[in-house]
Amino acid sequence: MCQVGEDYAEPPPRESLPAPRLGCGQKCVKCKQGEPVVVIRAGDAFCRDCFKAFYIHKFRAMLGKNRLIFPGEKVLLAWSGGPSSSSMVWQVLEGLSQHSAKRLRFVPGVIYVDEGAACGRSLEDRAKTLAEVKQVLHTVGFPWHVVSLEEVFGLPPSVLRCCPQELAGTEGAYKAAVDSFLQHQHTLQVEGAGDSYSLARGDEEQSWPQSQDPHGPPSPAASPSAAQTEALCRLFESVQTLTAKEELLQTLRSHLILHVARAHGYSKVMTGDSCTRLAIKLMTNLALGRGAFLAWDTGFSDERHGDVVVVRPMRDHTLKEVAFYNRLFAIPSVFTPAVDTKAPEKASIHRLMEAFILQLQAQFPSTVSTVYRTSEKLVKAPREDCAGEPEGPRCLLCLCILDIDAADSATAFGAQTSTLSQMPPSALQAEAGTRTAPCCAVGRAPGCCWKACRREHDSQTQVIQQLCYSCRGNMKDLPSLDPLPPYILAEAQLRSQRYKTCLAGAQVGAPRAGSHTHFPQGPGHAGDPGLSDRGQ
Amino acid sequence: MAAPLSVEVEFGGGAELLFDGVKKHQVTLPGQEEPWDIRNLLVWIKKNLLKERPELFIQGDSVRPGILVLINDADWELLGELDYQLQDQDSVLFISTLHGG
Numbered sequence: 001m002c003q004v005g006e007d008y009a010e011p012p013p014r015e016s017l018p019a020p021r022l023g024c025g026q027k028c029v030k031c032k033q034g035e036p037v038v039v040i041r042a043g044d045a046f047c048r049d050c051f052k053a054f055y056i057h058k059f060r061a062m063l064g065k066n067r068l069i070f071p072g073e074k075v076l077l078a079w080s081g082g083p084s085s086s087s088m089v090w091q092v093l094e095g096l097s098q099h100s101a102k103r104l105r106f107v108p109g110v111i112y113v114d115e116g117a118a119c120g121r122s123l124e125d126r127a128k129t130l131a132e133v134k135q136v137l138h139t140v141g142f143p144w145h146v147v148s149l150e151e152v153f154g155l156p157p158s159v160l161r162c163c164p165q166e167l168a169g170t171e172g173a174y175k176a177a178v179d180s181f182l183q184h185q186h187t188l189q190v191e192g193a194g195d196s197y198s199l200a201r202g203d204e205e206q207s208w209p210q211s212q213d214p215h216g217p218p219s220p221a222a223s224p225s226a227a228q229t230e231a232l233c234r235l236f237e238s239v240q241t242l243t244a245k246e247e248l249l250q251t252l253r254s255h256l257i258l259h260v261a262r263a264h265g266y267s268k269v270m271t272g273d274s275c276t277r278l279a280i281k282l283m284t285n286l287a288l289g290r291g292a293f294l295a296w297d298t299g300f301s302d303e304r305h306g307d308v309v310v311v312r313p314m315r316d317h318t319l320k321e322v323a324f325y326n327r328l329f330a331i332p333s334v335f336t337p338a339v340d341t342k343a344p345e346k347a348s349i350h351r352l353m354e355a356f357i358l359q360l361q362a363q364f365p366s367t368v369s370t371v372y373r374t375s376e377k378l379v380k381a382p383r384e385d386c387a388g389e390p391e392g393p394r395c396l397l398c399l400c401i402l403d404i405d406a407a408d409s410a411t412a413f414g415a416q417t418s419t420l421s422q423m424p425p426s427a428l429q430a431e432a433g434t435r436t437a438p439c440c441a442v443g444r445a446p447g448c449c450w451k452a453c454r455r456e457h458d459s460q461t462q463v464i465q466q467l468c469y470s471c472r473g474n475m476k477d478l479p480s481l482d483p484l485p486p487y488i489l490a491e492a493q494l495r496s497q498r499y500k501t502c503l504a505g506a507q508v509g510a511p512r513a514g515s516h517t518h519f520p521q522g523p524g525h526a527g528d529p530g531l532s533d534r535g536q
Numbered sequence: 537m538a539a540p541l542s543v544e545v546e547f548g549g550g551a552e553l554l555f556d557g558v559k560k561h562q563v564t565l566p567g568q569e570e571p572w573d574i575r576n577l578l579v580w581i582k583k584n585l586l587k588e589r590p591e592l593f594i595q596g597d598s599v600r601p602g603i604l605v606l607i608n609d610a611d612w613e614l615l616g617e618l619d620y621q622l623q624d625q626d627s628v629l630f631i632s633t634l635h636g637g
Binding site: 026037358 | 554589602604613
């Protein structure tokens with residue numbers, strides 16, 4: 001399949017494809033009667049009604065099979081305006097409004113993140129998009145939250161902490177919860193209290209007047225300050241590659257959504273990642289060095305944050321099915337340009353992988369489903385710690401268990417400090433930001449500025465050392481970590497100090513098994529190189 | 537000898553960005569020797585409608601992978617893809633699935 005020198009620019013001539021071409025006289029493969037309108041997979045033609053039933057069934061089956069969403073639970077729908085998430089929101093809307101025992105039973109809210117500043121859009125364009133967005137949100141009718149990405153500059157460091165929860169998802173527990181919910185509903189109906197879903201909705205609507213009422217007091221949905229917008233623009237402009245930009249955008253967006261979910265009591269977040277997108281994401285993440293975290297990044301549920309679980313109910317739907325459904329049944333969506341709009345094919349790893357997978361899919365129609373089925377088989381293995389220690393520290397940005405061992409981290413750190421001492425003073429100056437003191441030019445003289453420069457660089461290494469392998473790679477594309485939102489730097493500082501206190505208080509006896517030392521003491525801290533307890 | 541055809545060409549899902557943001561185009565294809573099929577239509581679109589970045593829309597003699605083609609609201613795979621012969625008052629819709637999520 002992948003031969004050196006094979007030219008992917010031209011698709012092969014049609015005759016060489018294994019799939020037979022469909023004639024015009026075909027009927028729907030399901031009901032054998034209707035006129036087919038869409039071809040799913042390789043050669044299955046569906047008529048309009050069968051396609052609708054098939055699509056809805058896949059969505060309900062995905063939720064039902066996994067049994068993670070309990071009745072009455074508050075679920076935040078992450079809506080980007082794009083086709084997949086719009087389709088997901090509409091499926092939830094339709095699923096909740098059915099008057100049957102099989103209808104969906106959770107309590108939804110919708111969040112929209114305005115990322116215009118990161119994409120370099122003007123304020124007028126963003127306002128126009130927001131107006132369209134609010135119109136759609138009013139049609140949907142769920143409680144909504146519109147936030148702008150600039151709000152990451154106001155996030156607390158607690159966003160980066162995992163709050164583990166008791167596992168509630170045993171088979172018996174789910175069934176018991178559903179039964180008691182149904183019984184409760186039945187009692188309410190008997191007492192004439194009406195539909196309990198609408199009761200719940202009424203409560204929610206009362207408790208969130210800020211987000212819903214456009215004429216109310218200024219809510220977080222009010223436009224962000226110019227300083228924050230400028231800071232965000234500066235951050236994204238300082239990123240040197242599109243790959244790192246996309247990864248940073250995803251990270252910041254997920255932190256923001258997590259914060260809103262926690263603030264308003266949502267225990268689940270639903271994202272609209274489709275099958276095709278997840279297949280592309282799987283391959284991209286492999287290329288980025290996130291192989292250890294594939295199960296969390298592409299699986300149905302992602303519990304890395306502990307109290308808020310991210311679920312992906314659209315992961316069985318291909319982009320083609322989503323696009324057709326949205327067209328045939330007039331699902332509203334709002335198109336917004338992203339950071340990679342109109343970018344050429346090789347502009348980032350994400351784009352390259354997307355082009356690769358989609359081209360392969362055009363020639364071999366089972367590509368996406370094969371990658372998807374492989375991703376389904378990925379199991380989240382608990383990290384094998386020696387002596388059964390609880391799980392180790394987590395990456396500062398992506399919150400996955402750190403996959404770098406002590407040995408590697410020490411060598412990496414060693415390599416970094418040696419390059420540091422060999423770097424020309426001008427590079428040191430540039431890295432430290434605006435410092436232009438001449439004493440740095442003298443080299444490694446222990447002058448005031450040199451120490452200050454080193455301290456600044458130290459805080460950078462402090463952050464880098466708390467990152468997993470792929471996040472480190474991304475951060476390498478930022479010349480300075482200063483433009484990052486303050487909560488990241490604050491949390492890095494906190495963790496580092498906590499670790500040092502830990503070290504200071506630890507017994508000199510047997511070293512703790514499995515304690516991966518991810519941030520050994522740097523030599524520059526006391527201005528005194530070569531501390532005796534460096535590393536462990 | 538094909539008579540001139542009146543066809544509605546529509547772009548969605550972000551593809552309209554390559555066409556000055558205009559989603560619907562009512563076009564009249566001139567009469568020509570060979571009958572109008574999707575293959576010829578794509579060449580015509582590239583020459584007359586496409587404003588920028590042809591490689592983001594067309595690849596070889598077909599559309600770029602990731603762009604869906606609907607003819608009268610039906611999948612073009614059911615109608616012969618590039619070889620479908622256009623008829624008067626047909627509606628051809630190009631949806632880009634590559635954007636958003």
